[in-house]
Amino acid sequence: MDTSDLFASCRKGDVARVRYLLEQRDVEVNVRDKWDSTPLYYACLCGHEELVLYLLANGARCEANTFDGERCLYGALSDAIRRALRDYKQVTASCRRRDYYDDFLQRLLEQGSHSDVVFVVHGKPFRVHRCILGARSAYFANMLDTKWKGKSVVVLRHPLINPVAFGALLQYLYTGRLDIGVEHVGDCERLAKQCQLWDLLSDLEAKCEKVFEFVASKPGTCVKVLTIEPPPADSRLQEDLALLADCALPPELRGDLGELPFPYPDGFNSCPDICFRVADCSFLCHKAFFCSRSDYFRALLDDHFREKEEPEASGGLPTITLHDISPNIFTHVLYYMYSDHTELSPEMAYDVLCVADMYLLPGLKRLCGRSLAQLLDEDSVVGVWRVAKLFRLARLEDQCTEYMAKVIEKLVEREDFTQAVREEAAAVAARQETDSIPLVDDIRFHVASTVQTYSAIEEAQQRLRALEDLLVAMGLDC
Numbered sequence: 001m002d003t004s005d006l007f008a009s010c011r012k013g014d015v016a017r018v019r020y021l022l023e024q025r026d027v028e029v030n031v032r033d034k035w036d037s038t039p040l041y042y043a044c045l046c047g048h049e050e051l052v053l054y055l056l057a058n059g060a061r062c063e064a065n066t067f068d069g070e071r072c073l074y075g076a077l078s079d080a081i082r083r084a085l086r087d088y089k090q091v092t093a094s095c096r097r098r099d100y101y102d103d104f105l106q107r108l109l110e111q112g113s114h115s116d117v118v119f120v121v122h123g124k125p126f127r128v129h130r131c132i133l134g135a136r137s138a139y140f141a142n143m144l145d146t147k148w149k150g151k152s153v154v155v156l157r158h159p160l161i162n163p164v165a166f167g168a169l170l171q172y173l174y175t176g177r178l179d180i181g182v183e184h185v186g187d188c189e190r191l192a193k194q195c196q197l198w199d200l201l202s203d204l205e206a207k208c209e210k211v212f213e214f215v216a217s218k219p220g221t222c223v224k225v226l227t228i229e230p231p232p233a234d235s236r237l238q239e240d241l242a243l244l245a246d247c248a249l250p251p252e253l254r255g256d257l258g259e260l261p262f263p264y265p266d267g268f269n270s271c272p273d274i275c276f277r278v279a280d281c282s283f284l285c286h287k288a289f290f291c292s293r294s295d296y297f298r299a300l301l302d303d304h305f306r307e308k309e310e311p312e313a314s315g316g317l318p319t320i321t322l323h324d325i326s327p328n329i330f331t332h333v334l335y336y337m338y339s340d341h342t343e344l345s346p347e348m349a350y351d352v353l354c355v356a357d358m359y360l361l362p363g364l365k366r367l368c369g370r371s372l373a374q375l376l377d378e379d380s381v382v383g384v385w386r387v388a389k390l391f392r393l394a395r396l397e398d399q400c401t402e403y404m405a406k407v408i409e410k411l412v413e414r415e416d417f418t419q420a421v422r423e424e425a426a427a428v429a430a431r432q433e434t435d436s437i438p439l440v441d442d443i444r445f446h447v448a449s450t451v452q453t454y455s456a457i458e459e460a461q462q463r464l465r466a467l468e469d470l471l472v473a474m475g476l477d478c
Contacts, residue, residue, distance in 0.1 A: 002027045010039040010055075013048030022058060024398045026366065029059050031232055036210075040072055044085070047077030052084055062088050065224035066179075067211050074218050101238075101340040101363070102175045104292055108132075109174040114288040116271065117144070120155045124163040126170060130271045131286050135243045136173040139195045145269055162187035172200055176237040178228040182211075185226055199236065203228045242339035244270050244289075249334070250281040253327060274301065275319040281327040284317065289337045296360045329355055336364045344371045350387065357391055369396035376403045382416040385439075401439065405446035408463045412470040425476050437476065443467060 002025045009017040018039070021027045030038055040060040043051040056062065062069045062085055069085070076082045107113075112127025119126040134141035148154050156166070165180065165187035172178040178200070180188050185208060192201040204226075211223050230237065246254075247270035272284035290297040300320060322330065332352045335342040340363065344352060349371035356364035372384050373396055385400035387393075404411055411417040424439040444464065451460045 003031055003033075006031070006039055007033055007037075007042060010042040010048070010051060011046050013043070013046060013051050015048075015051050015054055018051060019054065024394055026395045028232065029055060030061050030229075032229075038068060041068070041075060044072045044076040044081050047081065049078065049080050049084065052081050056084065056088050063225065063227075064088075065222060066227050067207075067214065067223055068227070070218075070221045070223050071214065074221055102177060105174045105237075106171075106177075108288060108292050109170060113292055114273070114286070116273070117148070117151065118153045119166070120153060121161055121163040121166045122157065124167075126167065128170060129286070129288050131244050131288070132241070133173060134268065134270065136237075136240045137195055137197060139197075140173075141268065144271075160187075160190060162191075165191050169195065169197075169200075172197070172228065176230040176234070178204075178226075180226050182224060182226055200228070238339040238341055242335060242341075243268065244286065245335045245338040248272065248283050248285045248338075249331065250283060250327075252281060253331060272317060275317040276330070277319055277321040278325060278327045278330045282319075283330065283334060285334070285337075293337055294359050294361055296358070325355055333359065333361070333364065336361065336367065342367065344368065346371050346375045353387070353391060365391060365393060366395065369393040372396060373399050376400065378407050378410055378414075381407075381411070382414070382420050385420065398442070401442035402446045405443045405450070405463065408443060408447070409466045412466050418470065418474065421470070421476070422474065440467065440471065 002021055006018065006021045006027050009021065022029055030040075032038055038060065040052065040055045040062055043055055062072050064086075073082055073085050076085060108129070114129070115127035116130050117128055119128060130144050134144055162184060164184050168178050168180040168184070168188055169191050178188070185204065189201060189204055192198075192204065207226055207228055211226060215221055215223055247268060270284070270286070272286055274285050274287050274290070276283040276285055287301055291301055292298075325333075329348075329351055332342040332344060332348070333355060336356075342352075342364075344367060349368045353365060353368035353372070356362075356368060369388065369391075372387065375384060376399065381400055381403050385397060385404070388397035388400055404417075421437060421439060425437045428437065444467070447460050447463050447467075451457055
């Protein structure tokens with residue numbers, strides 16, 4: 001629903017609505033519709049310059065000489081938008097959302113943090129992680145456990161292996177995304193066949209056909225870079241990397257795997273390098289994931305103040321004991337670390353949220369927020385709103401106030417809601433009598449945003465009157 005609203009708002013040029021959907025509703029800025037079009041494309045096509053600048057500033061992708069970039073440039077309604085696109089500099093992972101899963105994996109590949117093997121292709125080194133290559137490719141899993149087993153450096157000298165194509169292949173294995181110059185597509189297809197990556201081969205062939213059709217139908221365009229991106233609903237990358245979480249589970253917890261989304265892979269060597277002791281359970285994990293995704297674990301594992309143990313259960317791995325957390329809660333952290341997802345019931349969400357906040361995992365906090373949103377009813381909405389405020393979950397807070405707007409005539413009779421309004425008013429520093437109250441303002445906004453017909457106007461006015469009557473009764477004239 002929010003995604004459809006984003007595309008419609010981009011076509012209309014409604015900057016305020018687009019900002020609300022991206023920043024409050026957490027909609028992905030580069031989402032695609034069934035016509036393979038992005039919000040930026042529609043904004044360019046319909047000539048909304050202000051919206052184009054906003055989308056570019058918030059991470060919309062439009063690199064020169066790519067399919068998306070050339071399509072936006074060709075479809076732009078005005079010269080001002082074309083100039084904005086040509087001046088565009090790619091937004092890095094440090095933009096609005098700092099913990100995107102694909103950004104994390106891209107950094108892991110580029111920086112090689114905690115890598116355990118180096119591939120040297122015609123003199124060019126690539127620092128990589130056995131666990132990721134093995135989880136993503138049966139070919140690499142087999143080679144790393146046989147021909148390349150125990151090797152920290154693997155030298156590839158075959159004349160048909162192109163370093164550029166090999167780097168693009170690694171990008172695909174790590175992120176599910178691939179950027180390759182059109183002159184190297186043949187080399188990349190050859191490597192995909194060798195590594196038995198049939199999905200990649202199919203995606204390359206389909207993308208080539210689409211690009212050639214576009215160039216043929218739009219004279220003057222020039223696509224030099226071919227980009228493969230997984231569709232929003234594609235979970236292959238997460239499913240593959242969740243195998244590493246399956247392997248990390250201690251034997252006594254693997255009986256619960258039927259409740260988890262991914263099966264345990266027999267005989268797969270995940271090459272763990274750190275053991276976490278939680279209660280009496282040992283989780284065999286990988287520093288690359290924990291250190292790269294959490295500043296808390298980076299400090300815990302990389303700084304010198306940590307204490308090491310080497311119990312037999314960990315197979316001689318460096319071991320860290322985690323306190324004040326149960327194995328079941330840590331299992332949710334584990335699956336989030338590897339796959340950016342965990343099956344989380346609303347009843348477990350609050351406990352996981354507290355741990356996610358302690359471990360500095362904002363993405364897991366958002367997952368908890370989505371789960372807590374399922375609990376919303378007249379009795380719980382104020383309590384969930386307080387949790388959202390406490391843990392700074394903007395989307396959940398917005399969902400709560402949206403729900404409050406729908407049931408405001410019943411909420412004004414509840415003491416917990418009255419107390420929440422009173423506390424919000426008291427929290428405004430040096431508040432004057434006519435100063436607004438954030439909670440009240442948000443509810444008014446959502447009441448007004450539902451008005452689309454004449455019949456809805458009267459209903460909205462009735463809701464607003466109920467809220468105003470409460471404020472007058474409380475002596476809060478705002």
